[in-house]
Amino acid sequence: MSREIDEKDLQILRILQSNCNLPVKTIAKMVNSPVTTVHAKIKRLENLGYIKSYKAVLDSRKLGKSVTAFILVSFAYTPPIASRMLSQRDVAKDIAKFSEVQEVHIITGDWDLLIKVKASSIDEIGKFVVDKLRTVHGVEKTLTCVVFDSIKEGFDISF
Numbered sequence: 001m002s003r004e005i006d007e008k009d010l011q012i013l014r015i016l017q018s019n020c021n022l023p024v025k026t027i028a029k030m031v032n033s034p035v036t037t038v039h040a041k042i043k044r045l046e047n048l049g050y051i052k053s054y055k056a057v058l059d060s061r062k063l064g065k066s067v068t069a070f071i072l073v074s075f076a077y078t079p080p081i082a083s084r085m086l087s088q089r090d091v092a093k094d095i096a097k098f099s100e101v102q103e104v105h106i107i108t109g110d111w112d113l114l115i116k117v118k119a120s121s122i123d124e125i126g127k128f129v130v131d132k133l134r135t136v137h138g139v140e141k142t143l144t145c146v147v148f149d150s151i152k153e154g155f156d157i158s159f
Contacts, residue, residue: 004048008033010159012041013050017156020054057155065118068147069125071133075112076140088112091138100128111143122146 005013011031015022028038045051060066073095078085088106092113096104103116115133119125129144 005045005050009041009045009050012038013045013159016042016051060118064120067119067122067125068150069117069119070145070147071115071117071129072111072143072145073113073115073133074110074140074142076138086138088138091136094136095133095139098128098132100124100132 008031012027015027015030024039024042025035027042028035031038033041042051060068075088075091076086077088092104092106095101095113095115098117100117100119101115102118103114105114106112107114117125117128119128125144125146129142133139133142
């Protein structure tokens with residue numbers, strides 16, 4: 001743990017992580033501190049970058065995006081038509097711009113990138129891979145894994 005934050009800060013972070021809509025007054029009662037202290041701590045945690053943002057977690061199925069897939073991407077550092085070496089990070093940033101893409105990770109091993117996508121159907125995933133992803137300069141080959149069921153999905157960080 002960083003010396004920038006104390007145990008009270010961690011308590012506040014745990015509470016906000018489970019429900020960021022709680023009023024500061026409620027959080028203050030939960031951590032047994034004055035409202036002004038808790039408000040100042042939250043602002044400090046935001047300024048230090050421990051709290052990146054506050055977001056609603058949406059139900060993708062109810063929004064018509066019921067199919068999830070993970071796509072492994074092999075990266076061509078110097079594609080046949082390229083005169084210069086490509087940046088893996090730049091290719092990852094280009095892929096991240098597609099609306100279907102939820103996450104892009106640069107990884108180790110036999111593959112270079114791991115992408116998480118959501119779509120309304122397997123056909124839509126296929127169109128994304130063929131018509132969009134494989135047209136990105138630097139993408140050499142892909143392997144798509146369609147999710148049957150998600151047992152645990154989340155954003156919570158244990159600490």
